[in-house]
Amino acid sequence: MQFALTDEQRMLQDSVDRFIERDYDFEHRRSLIATDEGFSDTHWKTFADLGWLGVPFSEEQGGYGGGLVEAGLILEAFGRGLVVEPYLWTVVVGGGLLSLAGRDDLLAEVIAGDLHLAFGFAEPQSRFDLADVATRGEKQGSGYRITGHKAVVFNAPSAGRIIVPARTGGAQREAEGISLFVIDPSADGVSVRGYPTVDGLRAAEVELDGVMVGADALLGGEGEGYPLIETTADRATAALCCEAAGVMQTMVASTQDYLKTRNQFGVPLSKFQVLQHRMAELFIHKEQSQSMAYMALVRAGQEDRVARARAASAAKTFVGDKGRIVGQEAIQMHGGMGVTDEMPISHYFKRLTMIDTLFGNADFHRRRFANLSGTARAA
Amino acid sequence: MDLELSPQDVAFRDEVRQFIADHLPQDIRDKMRLGQHLEKDDYVRWQKILYKRGWMGVGWPTEHGGPDWSPVQRYIFEEETGLGDCPRIIPFGLRMVGPVIIAFGTDEQKQQHLPKILSSDVWWCQGYSEPGAGSDLASLKTRAVRDNGHYVVNGQKTWTTLAQYADWIFCLVRTDESAKKQEGISFLLIDMKTPGITVKPIVTLDGGREVNEVFFDDVRVPVENLVGPENQGWTVAKFLLGHERTNIAEVGRSKNQLARVKEIAAAEMQNGAPLIEDPRFREKIADVEIDLMALDMTLLRIVSAESAGRAPGPEASLLKIRATEVQQAITELLVEAIGYYANPYVKDAMSAGWNEPPVGPDYAATLAPYYFNHRKASIYGGSNEVQRGIIAKMVLGF
Ligand SMILES: Cc1cc2nc3c(=O)[nH]c(=O)nc-3n(C[C@H](O)[C@H](O)[C@H](O)COP(=O)(O)OP(=O)(O)OC[C@H]3O[C@@H](n4cnc5c(N)ncnc54)[C@H](O)[C@@H]3O)c2cc1C
Numbered sequence: 001m002q003f004a005l006t007d008e009q010r011m012l013q014d015s016v017d018r019f020i021e022r023d024y025d026f027e028h029r030r031s032l033i034a035t036d037e038g039f040s041d042t043h044w045k046t047f048a049d050l051g052w053l054g055v056p057f058s059e060e061q062g063g064y065g066g067g068l069v070e071a072g073l074i075l076e077a078f079g080r081g082l083v084v085e086p087y088l089w090t091v092v093v094g095g096g097l098l099s100l101a102g103r104d105d106l107l108a109e110v111i112a113g114d115l116h117l118a119f120g121f122a123e124p125q126s127r128f129d130l131a132d133v134a135t136r137g138e139k140q141g142s143g144y145r146i147t148g149h150k151a152v153v154f155n156a157p158s159a160g161r162i163i164v165p166a167r168t169g170g171a172q173r174e175a176e177g178i179s180l181f182v183i184d185p186s187a188d189g190v191s192v193r194g195y196p197t198v199d200g201l202r203a204a205e206v207e208l209d210g211v212m213v214g215a216d217a218l219l220g221g222e223g224e225g226y227p228l229i230e231t232t233a234d235r236a237t238a239a240l241c242c243e244a245a246g247v248m249q250t251m252v253a254s255t256q257d258y259l260k261t262r263n264q265f266g267v268p269l270s271k272f273q274v275l276q277h278r279m280a281e282l283f284i285h286k287e288q289s290q291s292m293a294y295m296a297l298v299r300a301g302q303e304d305r306v307a308r309a310r311a312a313s314a315a316k317t318f319v320g321d322k323g324r325i326v327g328q329e330a331i332q333m334h335g336g337m338g339v340t341d342e343m344p345i346s347h348y349f350k351r352l353t354m355i356d357t358l359f360g361n362a363d364f365h366r367r368r369f370a371n372l373s374g375t376a377r378a379a
Numbered sequence: 380m381d382l383e384l385s386p387q388d389v390a391f392r393d394e395v396r397q398f399i400a401d402h403l404p405q406d407i408r409d410k411m412r413l414g415q416h417l418e419k420d421d422y423v424r425w426q427k428i429l430y431k432r433g434w435m436g437v438g439w440p441t442e443h444g445g446p447d448w449s450p451v452q453r454y455i456f457e458e459e460t461g462l463g464d465c466p467r468i469i470p471f472g473l474r475m476v477g478p479v480i481i482a483f484g485t486d487e488q489k490q491q492h493l494p495k496i497l498s499s500d501v502w503w504c505q506g507y508s509e510p511g512a513g514s515d516l517a518s519l520k521t522r523a524v525r526d527n528g529h530y531v532v533n534g535q536k537t538w539t540t541l542a543q544y545a546d547w548i549f550c551l552v553r554t555d556e557s558a559k560k561q562e563g564i565s566f567l568l569i570d571m572k573t574p575g576i577t578v579k580p581i582v583t584l585d586g587g588r589e590v591n592e593v594f595f596d597d598v599r600v601p602v603e604n605l606v607g608p609e610n611q612g613w614t615v616a617k618f619l620l621g622h623e624r625t626n627i628a629e630v631g632r633s634k635n636q637l638a639r640v641k642e643i644a645a646a647e648m649q650n651g652a653p654l655i656e657d658p659r660f661r662e663k664i665a666d667v668e669i670d671l672m673a674l675d676m677t678l679l680r681i682v683s684a685e686s687a688g689r690a691p692g693p694e695a696s697l698l699k700i701r702a703t704e705v706q707q708a709i710t711e712l713l714v715e716a717i718g719y720y721a722n723p724y725v726k727d728a729m730s731a732g733w734n735e736p737p738v739g740p741d742y743a744a745t746l747a748p749y750y751f752n753h754r755k756a757s758i759y760g761g762s763n764e765v766q767r768g769i770i771a772k773m774v775l776g777f
Contacts, residue, residue, distance in 0.1 A: 122718075122719050124739065125648045125651075126648075127647070127648060127649045127650075127654070127718045127719075128649075128718065129649070129650055132650070132651070151719055151720070151739065152719040152720065152722050152723065152739075172651070173650065173651055193738070195723050195724065195725050195738055196723075196724045197722040197723060197724055198721070198722060198723075198724040198747045198748065198751070199722075201722075203722060203723065205738060205739075263511075264513060264514050264515035264518070265514070265515045265518075266515075266518075274764060274767075275764075324711075328707075328754065331754045332754070332757055332758065332762075332763075332764075335513050335514070335758055335762065336508070336513060336537070336538045336590075336755075336758055336759070338584075338754065338758070339583050339584050339751075339752070339754055339755045339758065340581055340582065340583060340584065341582040341583060341584055341586065342581070342582070346584035346751070347584075349584070349751070349754075350584065350751060353714070353747070353750070353751075354721065354722055354747075357714075357718060357719055357721050357722060361715065361718075363659055363660070363715075366659075367659070
């Protein structure tokens, strides 16, 4: 049993924190999200140079031999600094899928920083059910013809490839019969309608209208996509919980500072006991969120499906529930300043709020956890 | 005890309901339904329609044009306008400075201001808060020094809601620096066109522009614009806080929004079935609905006590706390209901007249910004912490 980070892991997190401190102050972030692309290619190249893009992949696959834990630690630090570069989507999610499916060719481009990825797992009717896939992939000669609508596909406007689940068999909400395809967004029949998100990221509605792909576009076997999707979603969920934990760390620290420096009634707000106790609660929430995130991170890298899924769902439920409290309370204790665009705290709040919607919200994962845990006395 | 409305009250309710159905302009109704941004003109148009009908100045004496409604009728009016997608009445003139001028103003002030407040020809804003004076309002620093029949005002107000539309502002200013905090404050009416006033927008977290900073640089205000005696502004302000606060409950509006949650949850799918069929989501809605019922019944008890001639006291604090909590819980459910479509931020879709197809369902665009924006409800108008402090002090005697 060992929760402490190794020296390498600590150095990795330190270097991310240093990057943020040196090159990523809040005004810089503000200028990045106002650009067309919404993030910085220069930073992305820096991430590649520092090895962050290859860190979770094995050396055989061209990576640096870390794992999901390292990716999660990077995202935790990104959460603290509210970094918008699409590490989650290109590396953890897209790279994760490529790695599971053995597409080392494309993975090499990701690791080099030359390729961005998006994953169109949601559809307008699917809500959080990863098996609810209405998009069809019809066999056509040696390839496939894909038609469907992918909803709120993060990072799609910048992606050189979009990975989409499509149904090559089975009924609409069955896990069986889902195949994964790698699509080139410049192909005929693909339309990408991009937009910013409320937390300053980029996403798109992706319409696939009879898009033709070859057999080589298939990731994994035909009809065998679901286990890849689920594994990847659990890993992404764990990594996202780390980001949430990082966001909470900054929110709690900033609110703590604010209460110490804001005076009303002749004293700092931190002198009021009702606020002290509420801050103490927030402190507990952020500590426990970090514990849960780390648990999910470790379990997500392991083979046992149920252990992995339970850990991911438990962490996402916890982080969703407590994140809502931390977010709302941090804003409340900032008073009017909390609802301004000018204060970073409101941007952290928005990010934390939206994290709950990704890969299933607290209620979704609560149900999944309950179903996985069953009713036996010991789980 | 009797929970039913009298036949006269039922008739009044039907009359209000019919009037809204017939007279609320369709474009305004559409904006309200989609939660889109309202322009100044939208508010003014609707308020003028009510004015023509004689339904403005609720709570004002009839000699100044008030409709002379019973507390129950006021409750019904609030409820029906909330349920009926009507824009809220901008409170600064009609519910704040109007009653103050009626209670403390000179005849000249009444003649100059009340008719135009009633007819919505003049837009008012409220200049209380300052950067250093929020919850601790009495620590305000904006100074007014007498000079030759004028007050010369210097300082800064902040969080001033819709000051960009305002023709006049009512301010609390410090007229005696040597007195104790609450005792050196005066209540001044200031024409926003006076030289030396600058309004700067504060962008809110949802990207909206509803609050401002207002700067005063040697602004000369005629002494005739003082309301109440000099250095008695705190008394005036306290009167305002205690005055007719039952409308803050916004019960009708919350009932309307809760119905919207149900509509949206019926349209959103989960597992091939409408989200509304998910037992957990239904129970969450039920929780909020029960809280709203408790608020409504408490409000009605206060209204009925008022009908028996008792002035509302610190109950206003109770209503403010629970009403804003219910409003916020509803915005949470709305965001939750739409799943991934809470994420897109399509700014143009938040105003009317955008012709492109929506991203996701048309009701989705404004919901996350609405949730973010509504965090304000537990902060403004005396934060919920301050309201709890009032209950502790005024009711519990701590
Ligand atoms: C959208 C919006 C619109 C507004 N419109 C107007 C307007 O039109 N005109 C106007 O004059 N003002 C307006 N206000 C200002 C509003 O009244 C103040 O924001 C409010 O009084 C709180 O003050 P503050 O923001 O300075 O917060 P602070 O007073 O700094 O409070 C920060 C936090 O500390 C808590 N706190 C403070 N004191 C105590 C205590 N003693 N015990 C426990 N907790 C405490 C508060 O509740 C809050 O959570 C508006 C504010 C907002 C957000």
